[in-house]
Amino acid sequence: xxxxxxxxxxxxxxxxxxxxxxxxxxxxxxxxxxxxxxxxxxxxxxxxxxxxxxxxxxxxxxxxxxxxxxxxxxxxxxxxxxxxxxxxxxxxxxxxxxxxxxxxxxxxxxxxxxxxxxxxxxxxxxxxxxxxxxxxxxxxxxxxxxxxxxxxxxxxxxxxxxxxxxxxxxxxxxxxxxxxxxxxxxxxxxxxxxxxxxxxxxxxxxxxxxxxxxxxxxxxxxxxxxxxxxxxxxxxxxxxxxxxxxxxxxxxxxxxxxxxxxxxxxxxxxxxxxxxxxxxxxxxxxxxxxxxxxxxxxxxxxxxxxxxxxxxxxxxxxxxxxxxxxxxxxxxxxxxxxxxxxxxxxxxxxxxxxxxxxxxxxxxxxxxxxxxxxxxxxx
Numbered sequence: 001x002x003x004x005x006x007x008x009x010x011x012x013x014x015x016x017x018x019x020x021x022x023x024x025x026x027x028x029x030x031x032x033x034x035x036x037x038x039x040x041x042x043x044x045x046x047x048x049x050x051x052x053x054x055x056x057x058x059x060x061x062x063x064x065x066x067x068x069x070x071x072x073x074x075x076x077x078x079x080x081x082x083x084x085x086x087x088x089x090x091x092x093x094x095x096x097x098x099x100x101x102x103x104x105x106x107x108x109x110x111x112x113x114x115x116x117x118x119x120x121x122x123x124x125x126x127x128x129x130x131x132x133x134x135x136x137x138x139x140x141x142x143x144x145x146x147x148x149x150x151x152x153x154x155x156x157x158x159x160x161x162x163x164x165x166x167x168x169x170x171x172x173x174x175x176x177x178x179x180x181x182x183x184x185x186x187x188x189x190x191x192x193x194x195x196x197x198x199x200x201x202x203x204x205x206x207x208x209x210x211x212x213x214x215x216x217x218x219x220x221x222x223x224x225x226x227x228x229x230x231x232x233x234x235x236x237x238x239x240x241x242x243x244x245x246x247x248x249x250x251x252x253x254x255x256x257x258x259x260x261x262x263x264x265x266x267x268x269x270x271x272x273x274x275x276x277x278x279x280x281x282x283x284x285x286x287x288x289x290x291x292x293x294x295x296x297x298x299x300x301x302x303x304x305x306x307x308x309x310x311x312x313x314x315x316x317x318x319x320x321x322x323x324x325x326x327x328x329x330x331x332x333x334x335x336x337x338x339x340x341x342x343x344x345x346x347x348x349x350x351x352x353x354x355x356x357x358x359x360x361x362x363x364x365x366x367x368x369x370x371x372x373x374x375x376x377x378x379x
Contacts, residue, residue, distance in 0.1 A: 002028070002376055003086040005110070006035035007077070007101070009052050009094030011195040011231040012272045013116065014038035016162045016365075017092055020115070021046060024369035034080065036073070038231050049080050070097055077101065081108055087376040090368070091135065092116055099127060102134025111375040115139040115368055116162075121148050128152050136375065139368055142313070143358065157371065160362035163275050168257050170280055176262035180251050186223045187340060189214065190263030190282075192256055192273050195229030199269050200240045203289045207267050208244035209329025214336055222340075224249075225263075227256040265339045267332060270307045274319070278310045279356050283348040285320050285335040286311075287327035310355050318351045 004024070006017050018040035021033050034047035042048055050073055074097075081089075088111045091098040095118030102112050114135035120127050121144075131138065131154060138156040140146045141163075149156035177184040191211060193204040211224045226246060228237045241247045253259050256273065260266055261280040268274055270288040277284045286308040306312050307321050320335040322328075338344050 002031050002088075003084055004031055004033045004035075004372060004376075005077075005081065005086040005089040005105075006033060006037065006041070006046070006092070007089065007094070007098060008035070008037045008041070008092045009097060011038060011229050013092040013094065014040045014052065014231070015166060016116070017041050017090070018044040019162065019166055019365035020090070020368045020372075023363070023365040024372055026366075027369055027373055034084070034086070036077065050076060074101055074104075078104060078108075081105065081110065086110055088113065088372050090115055090372060093118075095127070099130040099134050106134070106136070111136050113137055113139055113368075113371055113375060115159075116141055117145075117149070121145065128154070137371065139371055141364070142309075157367075159367035159371070160364040161275070161359050162364040162368075163272060164279065164359050164361055165364040167276060167279055168261075170261035171258040173262045173264070176258055180225065180253060182223050182225070182251060187218075187221055187264045188262060189222055189224050189336065190259045190266040190268075191224060191226040191250065192260065192266060192268045193226070194269040194271065194273070195231055197232075197236060198290055200232065200237060203269055203287065203327065204240050204246075205244040206287075206289060206327055206329045206332060208241070208246040208250065210267060210332035210336060211250065212245065213329060213333035214340075217333070217337060218340070223251070225251040225253050225259055227259050228252050228254050229256065230254055264345065265336055267336060270321070272309075274308045274310055278313075278352045279359070281349045281352045281356065283319075283339045283345050283352070285322065285332055285339065287322040287332060289322075289324055289327040310352065313355050313358060314351070318355065319348065 008014050008017050014037045017037055021044045024031055034049055036050045036052050038052050089105050090113045091102055093116040105112050112135045117131060117138045118127060138149050138154055140156050140158045141161045143158060146156045146158040173188060174184045191207045193199055193207055215222055257276060260277050260282050263282055266277055266282050266284045268277055268284045268286050270286050274286050288307055307323060308319055310319050311317055322331055
């Protein structure tokens with residue numbers, strides 16, 4: 001029996017892993033899969049070594065605070081590895097932990113694939129040495145990454161973007177409003193604070209504040225819906241929403257993709273969600289807000305001009321970006337108000353369409369599964 005270890009650290013990676021596991025079992029149902037994941041991987045029927053819901057932290061400082069729990073997790077993973085000797089390990093995203101753990105797996109003779117590697121092209125290029133030690137091969141999800149990593153001596157393959165492969169069909173605004181008892185005649189502003197604890201703690205209140213300001217500027221014309229990621233503990237999200245003044249006023253939904261596709265404008269945290277909004281051609285304001293030290297480090301370590309994927313793919317500023325103190329309720333509201341103007345809204349839709357067309361529509365889970373088989377010697 002061939003054995004696969006799959007390690008994830010957040011909600012998005014959990015979904016990508018589940019899709020890859022399903023594709024792998026279509027190729028060869030005999031694979032035994034174990035790993036660190038969440039609800040999607042658990043539903044896929046894998047042997048869950050640990051639930052990742054307590055792992056999702058952002059940035060070096062977040063990981064530093066979580067060192068004791070991550071150290072215990074690493075011991076648990078390595079104990080499983082020593083007992084079960086998997087043929088291949090797939091590391092998905094979650095750079096700090098996986099760049100540290102990868103060499104330990106390879107030292108045990110395990111072939112390691114790094115799917116969705118850290119965006120080293122965007123910040124901290126010194127991590128290239130760590131990536132070389134951590135993985136036998138990198139599976140890239142952005143078209144320009146393959147050439148970048150190969151130029152640095154790292155075996156790399158562009159496998160398409162899992163967001164393209166997994167993104168559900170768009171839900172019409174009329175259908176979304178019918179399902180959630182909203183008014184399809186009103187402008188819908190979607191609020192997407194993210195799926196990690198730090199995002200909820202530092203960003204949600206500013207987004208809700210921005211929604212309040214917009215509601216005052218456009219009385220009776222707007223309605224607001226906010227996304228709650230399924231991996232978040234209900235108490236954490238509900239308490240943060242209540243403190244921010246959004247409880248009972250904003251419609252809470254758990255289907256972020258449906259909300260994105262139906263929204264006229266979206267307030268989006270930086271990350272994968274910005275790519276989803278691009279594929280749905282939904283005008284957006286992108287933001288990131290964390291502790292002061294996170295912004296301090298980000299500004300000094302970034303080697304690209306933009307924080308959002310659509311702007312990096314376009315090579316210019318298509319969508320507005322607000323970082324740290326600039327991601328205040330008033331600044332978010334100001335940028336969103338501009339996008340509520342019909343001409344600006346239509347222009348951004350067109351620009352997002354141009355970006356979306358550059359992303360290959362390929363079966364990414366299948367390509368990752370084929371890479372696992374190839375590395376295991378199965379073809």
